[in-house]
Amino acid sequence: xxxxxxxxxxxxxxxxxxxxxxxxxxxxxxxxxxxxxxxxxxxxxxxxxxxxxxxxxxxxxxxxx
Numbered sequence: 434x435x436x437x438x439x440x441x442x443x444x445x446x447x448x449x450x451x452x453x454x455x456x457x458x459x460x461x462x463x464x465x466x467x468x469x470x471x472x473x474x475x476x477x478x479x480x481x482x483x484x485x486x487x488x489x490x491x492x493x494x495x496x497x498x
Contacts, residue, residue, distance in 0.1 A: 438468045
């Protein structure tokens with residue numbers, strides 16, 4: 434399982450960070466810190482993700498992997 438964080442430029446807007454698992458985008462974050470927290474949570478490391486909806490969606494991804 435390869436988790437990557439990539440900065441992407443939205444059309445005529447600010448930069449966003451895309452968290453991908455094996456090349457499949459799973460989450461978008463505005464800050465690099467939050468993207469890092471999401472990537473750590475996916476890898477099973479201790480991370481502070483306070484959004485319950487996001488946690489539920491990430492758990493679905495972790496079960497598949």
